[in-house]
Amino acid sequence: MPAIEPPPSLGAQDKPTLEGLEAKWSRQWETAGTYRFDRSKNREDVYSIDTPPPTVSGSLHVGHVFSYTHTDIVARFRRMRGWEVFYPMGWDDNGLPTERRVQNYFGVRCDPSLPYDPGFTPPATPGKQQIPVSRQNFIELCEQLTIEDEKVFEELWRTLGLSVDWDMTYQTIGTRSRAASQRAFLRDLARGGAYSAEVPTLWDTTFRTAVAQAELEDRERPAAFHDLAFTRTDGTTVTISTTRPELLPACVALVAHPEDTRYKDLIDTTVRTPVFGVEVPVKAHHLADPDKGTGLVMVCTFGDTTDVTWWRELQLDTRPVIGWDGRFQADTPAWIDNDKSRAAYAELAGTTPHTARLNLVAKLRETGALLGEPRPITHSVKFYEKGDKPLEIITTRQWYIRNGGRNEDLRAELLERGRELAWHPARMGRRYEDWVGNLNGDWLISRQRFFGVPLPLWYRLDSAGNPDYENPLTPAEKALPVDPSIDTPAGYSPDQRDQPGGFTAETDIMDTWASSSLTPQIAARWEDDPDLFARVFPMDLRPQAHEIIRTWLFSTVTRAHAEHDTLPWTNALISGWILDPDRKKMSKSKGNVVTPAALLQEHGADAVRYWAARGRPGTDTAFDPKQMKIGRRLAMKLLNASRFALGIGGPSTAAVTHPVDRALIRELARTVRQATHALDTYEYTQALDAAEKFFWNFCDDYLELVKARAYGEDGHDQQGTDSARTTLTLALDTTLRLLAPYLPFVTEEIHSWQHTESIHRQPWPDADALDTAAGDDIAGLLDAAGTLLTAVRKAKTDHQVSMRTDVTSVTITAPAATAALIPHLEQDIKAAGRIANLTHQTAPDDALTISVTL
Numbered sequence: 001m002p003a004i005e006p007p008p009s010l011g012a013q014d015k016p017t018l019e020g021l022e023a024k025w026s027r028q029w030e031t032a033g034t035y036r037f038d039r040s041k042n043r044e045d046v047y048s049i050d051t052p053p054p055t056v057s058g059s060l061h062v063g064h065v066f067s068y069t070h071t072d073i074v075a076r077f078r079r080m081r082g083w084e085v086f087y088p089m090g091w092d093d094n095g096l097p098t099e100r101r102v103q104n105y106f107g108v109r110c111d112p113s114l115p116y117d118p119g120f121t122p123p124a125t126p127g128k129q130q131i132p133v134s135r136q137n138f139i140e141l142c143e144q145l146t147i148e149d150e151k152v153f154e155e156l157w158r159t160l161g162l163s164v165d166w167d168m169t170y171q172t173i174g175t176r177s178r179a180a181s182q183r184a185f186l187r188d189l190a191r192g193g194a195y196s197a198e199v200p201t202l203w204d205t206t207f208r209t210a211v212a213q214a215e216l217e218d219r220e221r222p223a224a225f226h227d228l229a230f231t232r233t234d235g236t237t238v239t240i241s242t243t244r245p246e247l248l249p250a251c252v253a254l255v256a257h258p259e260d261t262r263y264k265d266l267i268d269t270t271v272r273t274p275v276f277g278v279e280v281p282v283k284a285h286h287l288a289d290p291d292k293g294t295g296l297v298m299v300c301t302f303g304d305t306t307d308v309t310w311w312r313e314l315q316l317d318t319r320p321v322i323g324w325d326g327r328f329q330a331d332t333p334a335w336i337d338n339d340k341s342r343a344a345y346a347e348l349a350g351t352t353p354h355t356a357r358l359n360l361v362a363k364l365r366e367t368g369a370l371l372g373e374p375r376p377i378t379h380s381v382k383f384y385e386k387g388d389k390p391l392e393i394i395t396t397r398q399w400y401i402r403n404g405g406r407n408e409d410l411r412a413e414l415l416e417r418g419r420e421l422a423w424h425p426a427r428m429g430r431r432y433e434d435w436v437g438n439l440n441g442d443w444l445i446s447r448q449r450f451f452g453v454p455l456p457l458w459y460r461l462d463s464a465g466n467p468d469y470e471n472p473l474t475p476a477e478k479a480l481p482v483d484p485s486i487d488t489p490a491g492y493s494p495d496q497r498d499q500p501g502g503f504t505a506e507t508d509i510m511d512t513w514a515s516s517s518l519t520p521q522i523a524a525r526w527e528d529d530p531d532l533f534a535r536v537f538p539m540d541l542r543p544q545a546h547e548i549i550r551t552w553l554f555s556t557v558t559r560a561h562a563e564h565d566t567l568p569w570t571n572a573l574i575s576g577w578i579l580d581p582d583r584k585k586m587s588k589s590k591g592n593v594v595t596p597a598a599l600l601q602e603h604g605a606d607a608v609r610y611w612a613a614r615g616r617p618g619t620d621t622a623f624d625p626k627q628m629k630i631g632r633r634l635a636m637k638l639l640n641a642s643r644f645a646l647g648i649g650g651p652s653t654a655a656v657t658h659p660v661d662r663a664l665i666r667e668l669a670r671t672v673r674q675a676t677h678a679l680d681t682y683e684y685t686q687a688l689d690a691a692e693k694f695f696w697n698f699c700d701d702y703l704e705l706v707k708a709r710a711y712g713e714d715g716h717d718q719q720g721t722d723s724a725r726t727t728l729t730l731a732l733d734t735t736l737r738l739l740a741p742y743l744p745f746v747t748e749e750i751h752s753w754q755h756t757e758s759i760h761r762q763p764w765p766d767a768d769a770l771d772t773a774a775g776d777d778i779a780g781l782l783d784a785a786g787t788l789l790t791a792v793r794k795a796k797t798d799h800q801v802s803m804r805t806d807v808t809s810v811t812i813t814a815p816a817a818t819a820a821l822i823p824h825l826e827q828d829i830k831a832a833g834r835i836a837n838l839t840h841q842t843a844p845d846d847a848l849t850i851s852v853t854l
Helices: 021-032 062-080 096-106 135-160 175-190 245-250 305-313 339-346 353-367 408-420 426-437 512-516 519-523 530-536 546-564 596-603 605-613 625-646 659-680 684-711 718-739 744-752 767-774 781-798 816-833
Strands: 046-048 084-086 089-091 108-110 131-133 169-171 194-204 216-232 237-242 251-256 270-272 279-284 297-300 375-384 392-401 422-424 458-460 503-505 539-545 569-575 807-814 835-842 849-853
Touching (some): 021 135, 021 605, 021 744, 046 062, 046 530, 046 539, 062 084, 062 135, 062 539, 062 569, 062 596, 062 605, 089 135, 089 519, 096 108, 096 135, 108 135, 131 135, 135 596, 135 605, 169 175, 175 194, 175 512, 175 519, 175 546, 194 305, 194 375, 216 245, 237 297, 245 297, 245 353, 251 305, 297 305, 305 392, 408 426, 408 546, 426 546, 512 546, 546 569, 596 605, 596 625, 605 625, 605 684, 605 744, 625 718, 625 744, 659 718, 659 767, 659 781, 659 816, 684 781, 718 744, 718 767, 781 807, 781 849, 807 816, 816 835
Parallel strands (some): 046 084, 089 169, 108 131, 251 279, 422 569, 539 569, 807 835
Antiparallel strands (some): 216 237, 216 270, 216 375, 251 297, 270 279, 458 503, 807 849
């Protein structure tokens, strides 16, 4: 029997290739406006996505490719399901990461005291010493660099195949975003949802800015307990244990548990601090742990958040000694009031906490107030998540937004919002519950930085030049956005800035989350474009990583609840982390990231997307180039199988009549139902599993079975040939659509061989229509065909002959159920196995055996 070679395909390349598909189709999609949002659609016909705006502060890494592919799979599926998909892209270009990148890239640092230099040009090569520049010059450099970064990001996203509408982009520092952020803040302020307070604040001394609870990170650090002797009024001593002896000059009290009998007679008396001799009270509080240290605790302003609690609840004095720069204040505090104590403090002035600790421990040892030697321990210390030094607690005036941390009614409302949200996977809702339930303060939104959305406020100055913080001046909404450091409040002239009787500007900017928390409103052009806003808000989907549920997701829910009395979206799709080979999270700070450009070049976008799609929602996934190779093999197989299938006489519209063909279409209908249900519920990995399993079975078994019949050879009638061709056409077209959300480039390429319109604007496969095409199929026929074909192949392998070897005769002994199906398969099996004579008989048991005569 001669080998059957496929004829030249119509419209397909003779030797199809994956190379160059990304550039080819990215251009054509943009030219054709394939993914452009049709804003004439009503809200019920729109599926809108609150796309995460990536931080523009360097390069994207493979973790971005991972999670953004998941979002794109959903977008493409929903588009094919009939929704008009609103899929914008934003750039998160304000905040500390951008500032740090600009400082390093240009070799500059911001000094707000300097005047603006319109002719400033950064050095071609940054020197070792950063050049101080004005705030306005610094912001211009930030804007310049982020624009260049955004171009690189967009090019990579296009190469990856993200089906966003590139006419719908925004910057979190752009004019529209600044106006929206300031508008939301002013409305929060007007309804009492925003307020300022001068309170102890977690402070990063490197960045010299306040830090919110959601930005904290606990890290294990070495430390030591120091036992210090405080002197009672009768001259006896009591001992406390502390890991921060350097804060002794900031001591405001000692605290013991009210039921600790050791200190009953000490409560409500006073003691004097060692070295400095400052008199402090002894108080009782239930948070003191009798089993920790000596049970007697030194309270300072401030060593940790428990100190803040004791300070507030016991109404203690405030005696700060560490400044914004993280160093001990140069001036001796007023409460240190004798020459010897002042001399001791002078040795600490201007030093870091580490140096101050060394100096003070030496002084304590010298005076005999250090009892024994320090006892090393390891304990958890709070850091800013982007910082490299332990946080201090500094008393500063800051702005806050109410988030339920201090109001149980609001907390309950926001918890209920979390329960209204559909979480994918459902277990991620627990993280939201835990975070909101354990909040211990409102959301601190002010930052003492430069590149961000300015708080839109000014303050009146009295005749002595003192600001009135309780009654801030605000702009009209129509004037937004404003920069208070440049713009002038209504009723004042520029020459009244910073003059007694005039005004002064608020210099703080908003936390980056304060603008990112409004991405649904910014993308939907809230207040700027009411028509668009009504068509896309509230949105359908927020895709994001699990570690920022506490920050981005919660803050977005908080803002939408306050402003719109609704959830900002109905679904949250949570992605996991990418892990390195040691099962550690990939991150820039750890230095273990993989950048995606080389991966896309080596494997192709479809292969990289395939790997990403193997990561289930909410599940951490290992970086695995082997999966990318599997994805590339799948894409190549699609090309070759399609070329073959489309080359067999062209497509057919005849009825599917052959039992084998009907069985395949029925299996395809089941696959479509399975994939559709999985994608409807955001289980994109399950949908890929179903589609991929069908495709490989289709290639390995069905194509081999029907090849001769589809060509009309070996005595097959025309009806059987037409049935095979219709089935090949239908199965291929359906499979391409099932895989289109995952492998957009290769499926578009194959589809274009016979169609001019994009596959990504075609309807999703219809399982009911496939069932109708299948008609009355024979149950189990396809499985039996695969089993028999596999057995024939194995027999040839056992005889060590090629699969193309002609076979004189084959006798199949099969279980009764399988034997009954063989007449329906006989002709296709003979052709596929190159068998001259085939007989079968029923086995007395359930064994399947095949006897081959070559």
